[in-house]
Amino acid sequence: MKQLFYSLCIIFCYVSCSTNTNQNEPKKIILNTYTGWWVYGEGEHIFKDSETLEEWEVFFINDDKKDMGALYLEVAQMEYVALECTIEASLFQNENKKIVEIANFKITYIEGCGDN
Secondary structure: HHHHHHHHHHHHHHHHHHHHHOOOEEEEEEEEEEEEEEEOOEEEEEEEEOOOOOOOOOEEEOOHHHHHHHHHHHHHOOOOEEEEEEEEEEEEOOOOOOOEEEEEEEEEEEOOOOOO
């Protein structure tokens, strides 16, 4: 009887631990390379993926957000100019936000989106 009780307790713990996932925790997608456009304006950095056209809020792993804003403005000369770039990043998504954590990036075209 004790063995049955202990077995049921172990099974119950295993099932509840394996199915108890928090819906609000972001789901992380592994580090990958993406191409798209980096847009900065009013203190917010956005990355728009060229394949899916989804927009992701940007966080820079190795750099300060304000420094990256200054770099963007130095390159683009104004806010809201799409800078075509390639990034190495991890994507996170939960019910409320889509976030990209950029480890490395390379600006490939300054005017972005094919504008001349």
